[in-house]
Amino acid sequence: MRYFAITEACLAVAAVVVGLALGPPQASSAEPVKASVTRCVLSTQGAAQVTYTVTNADRVTHGYRVELTVATDTAPLGWGISLVNRVKPGATATAQAMLPVTGSQAEARCTARARTNDGRSGHHG
Numbered sequence: 001m002r003y004f005a006i007t008e009a010c011l012a013v014a015a016v017v018v019g020l021a022l023g024p025p026q027a028s029s030a031e032p033v034k035a036s037v038t039r040c041v042l043s044t045q046g047a048a049q050v051t052y053t054v055t056n057a058d059r060v061t062h063g064y065r066v067e068l069t070v071a072t073d074t075a076p077l078g079w080g081i082s083l084v085n086r087v088k089p090g091a092t093a094t095a096q097a098m099l100p101v102t103g104s105q106a107e108a109r110c111t112a113r114a115r116t117n118d119g120r121s122g123h124h125g
Contacts, residue, residue: 032057033114035066038094040110042070048078048099052112056087063087065117070101072108077101083117 039051048070056062063085070078078101087093101108 031115033062033064033116035064035112035114037068037110037112040070040108042101042105042108045105046101048101048105048108048110049096050099050110050112051094051096052082052110053092053094054084054087054112054114055092056089059089061086061088063117063119064114066095066097066112066114068097068099069111069113070099070105070108071111072104072106075103077103077105077108084114 034055034057035052037050037052039049041049050068050070052066052068054064054066056064063083064087066082066084068080068082069076078099080097080099082095082097084093084095
């Protein structure tokens, strides 16, 4: 009986040590986020207005850095970065960005890619 009590105590201490070593849960490096373009307006020469969504598939709130690109099959025409703050778990945020574009916009398309960016952006009080 005493052997089992010592074994249980050792297991409990080991569990605490492992928990402390691992620390609090962190966001996975697999980037559990989905970004997609919902509208790409190329009707203004030299500019693209891009509307996009970012969906947080993680278990914690995140901010995102969204890389937007306008390109044809053969050449990039323009790009930009947009930041989205505090997207709750499972939520989808929608935003717009205006990108400078050079070259012919015929047959161009817009794409979006998001990465976790948990530093706050914008005006701070």
